[in-house]
Amino acid sequence: MRKFVFFGGKGGVGKTTVSSAYGLRCARDGLNTLLVSTDPAHSTSDVFDQRFGDEPEAVAGHDNLFAMEIDPDAEIKRHMAEIRSAMSDQVSPAIVNEIDRQIELAHRTPGAYEAALFDRFIDVMRNSEDYDRVIFDTSPTGGTLRLLALPEFLESWIDRLMAKRRESVDLFEKAAIGDAEAREKLANDPIIERLTDRKETFEFAGRVLREEAAFYLVLNPDDLSIEESHRAIADLSEAGLGVGGLIVNKVAPEPDPDETGIGATYLRERHQTDRRRLDRIREEFDEPVVAVLQQRVSEIKGDLLAEIAEEIAIETAPDAPTTD
């Protein structure tokens, strides 16, 4: 089993429940486990009845289990403050205002949120040597998948930027004839240095995602969620990432045969529809269905979570062969 496990899927399918349950299972199997929530509407806190912050914290009542909730807004603010302080070291205050507008702008673009989240992802992956298993409970499909496809895209972008920068600096060097000092120099150019740093980070992320991460999709037995999963698998494979398996959640339970009330009839029909959809899922997807979880009446916490944990048939041993 790979070290980093991502759970994705449409909003409301129960990603948090599944990833918490899986985390609990890993922890019970003796693995040091970190559960990372990246959903802006954090609900890990509700599952464990404990507030989590931006740093890993031990989950009360469970050995080996740690949890954290990433806050991209805080990360954006931190990033902005860092740039501003680097600038006040370098630049005269007169010019700072002019640049400030650009910094604000860059941190308000729609991509900023994703970039910040992505930075934190990488951070967590980089500093994960204390854990045997890191589980990411991701935000609903679209955003996170785009995020995971980012490294390659960003790498090529940075490559192009670096080529452009090299070209212009090279020309500036050539323009400095004789003893004249070149306006820009290629050796220790801070821009190229920064871009190289970034590129290395993206390369690291790309490598880890391809080689050390496993992806699981959570879906419900309904058409929307099935469609969304098809798209998600297509997006992921386009980014060179395979999906390890599917977890079908919220399948209606079957009533006992001797129950005949209205409620029981309704449930029986629901159960049959869900069965058919489940068959469809098994037929349509190449990826194995690793768990089928029944719809629960009560909120999923405590013992119920442990119960679900047992039902998720994903290997937890760190060195077992991977499913994908």
Add this chain to the structure above:
Amino acid sequence: MTLHERIEAFRELLEEWLHGLYHGMIEHPSFEKIEKEAEDAADVFMFACFADAFGIPSPVSYYTAELLPYLTDEFVAWERRMWDRQSLIERKGQQYHF
């Protein structure tokens, strides 16, 4: 003044004139042309980094904002140039002296 000194003075004058001529006719124009070319290349780089300054959303502006502290002067100058520039031809035309 001895003959020797007069020849020396004349040679110095000649050298200065020749260098001036060389600088004016060859060195300076090519220096200018390369530098303008370098500025153009730098502009393309700046645009790729900060396209959002002109309302074009850029997926990497969050990351390239990190470069701003090192590019401040260039950034301000670039922004001004981009707003001022009438056409590409006008800018290219500046590189030639007729």
